[in-house]
Amino acid sequence: MHSLRCTNCHSRDAALSPHWTIVADEGRGIPPEGLPHLTYAGEKLRSDWTARLLAGKVPYPVRPYLKSHMPSFPAYADVLSQGLAAEPEPPLFDKALAEIGNKLTFRTALDCRQCHAVGRDQIMGDDKTQISPGINFAHARERLRPDFFHRFVLDPPRYDPATKMPKFIADLKTSKVTSVFNGDARKQMEAIWNFIQSVPVEPEKMPAPVPKSAPPRKGRRRGHTRSIDNRFRGRRPGRGDKQP
Numbered sequence: 001m002h003s004l005r006c007t008n009c010h011s012r013d014a015a016l017s018p019h020w021t022i023v024a025d026e027g028r029g030i031p032p033e034g035l036p037h038l039t040y041a042g043e044k045l046r047s048d049w050t051a052r053l054l055a056g057k058v059p060y061p062v063r064p065y066l067k068s069h070m071p072s073f074p075a076y077a078d079v080l081s082q083g084l085a086a087e088p089e090p091p092l093f094d095k096a097l098a099e100i101g102n103k104l105t106f107r108t109a110l111d112c113r114q115c116h117a118v119g120r121d122q123i124m125g126d127d128k129t130q131i132s133p134g135i136n137f138a139h140a141r142e143r144l145r146p147d148f149f150h151r152f153v154l155d156p157p158r159y160d161p162a163t164k165m166p167k168f169i170a171d172l173k174t175s176k177v178t179s180v181f182n183g184d185a186r187k188q189m190e191a192i193w194n195f196i197q198s199v200p201v202e203p204e205k206m207p208a209p210v211p212k213s214a215p216p217r218k219g220r221r222r223g224h225t226r227s228i229d230n231r232f233r234g235r236r237p238g239r240g241d242k243q244p
């Protein structure tokens with residue numbers, strides 16, 4: 001990891017990335033942008049997705065609001081493409097649970113949509129909460145391992161002390177929404193997981209969850225459109241579709 005300079009940008013274990021201080025120094029008046037740290041990457045992310053990311057074959061930015069970009073490492077693409085070949089089918093979900101999960105994500109319940117876009121549905125929070133946008137649930141669906149999801153959502157700061165996602169379930173057991181599953185937080189999160197699995201992956205139509213005040217990003221979408229088209233034609237992005 002050190003030799004590939006991953007830690008120039010990412011924190012891992014006790015090694016804090018210098019990026020944090022550098023971005024803070026730019027003094028944009030908002031908290032420094034948090035790059036994902038890699039300590040839990042293995043248990044968080046599906047290996048097929050990580051392989052695609054490193055090969056430069058994830059056709060969308062997961063965090064469109066970040067200034068930094070994840071470089072691709074084409075030299076490793078051959079080894080990594082073996083991971084691509086083993087890409088599993090999208091997970092199945094329970095429709096009834098997914099519907100309950102969907103309801104739980106709105107303002108009247110756990111309000112995940114304040115910070116998370118859901119496929120084509122924009123983030124619902126106001127300008128203030130859009131400073132801490134989360135990841136589109138359609139992307140989360142492609143990336144995450146279920147075990148990680150369940151542990152993470154109950155206590156996000158445990159995984160990343162710098163995360164802007166709040167801890168909703170103070171005692172790790174009971175949520176404030178007592179009308180669903182008697183407030184059983186684990187069952188509610190299971191329903192939300194099922195909902196996330198039901199979100200269609202249509203990256204080209206998804207809104208970029210960028211704070212309204214941010215300047216428009218230039219040149220970011222170049223190259224994406226083509227690889228996305230390829231996805232919809234049912235073939236994997238090929239050569240020339242490399243991320244910028």
Ligand code: HEC
Binds near residue numbers: 005045050063071
């Ligand atoms: C120039 C800075 C930079 C370097 C160097 C870099 N990364 Fe990244 N990486 C990023 C950024 C920025 C993101 C977030 C991209 C996004 O979410 O849109 C990211 C995301 C990731 C993710 C996904 C993590 C998550 O939770 O979403 C993994 C895994 C990752 N990088 C692994 C690596 C590895 C392994 C290396 C070294 C081979 C590396 N990165 C080198 C900037 C970098």
Ligand code: HEC
Binds near residue numbers: 034139141
């Ligand atoms: C105040 C804003 C906020 C709210 C409300 C919020 N989140 Fe998040 N969420 C975030 C942020 C910020 C991240 C971390 C993004 C990153 O890794 O860079 C995140 C990350 C996640 C992830 C990991 C996604 C991935 O692909 O890595 C999941 C899953 C998630 N949130 C689920 C939920 C659920 C379920 C709810 C409602 C119960 C919720 N969030 C409410 C801000 C929020």
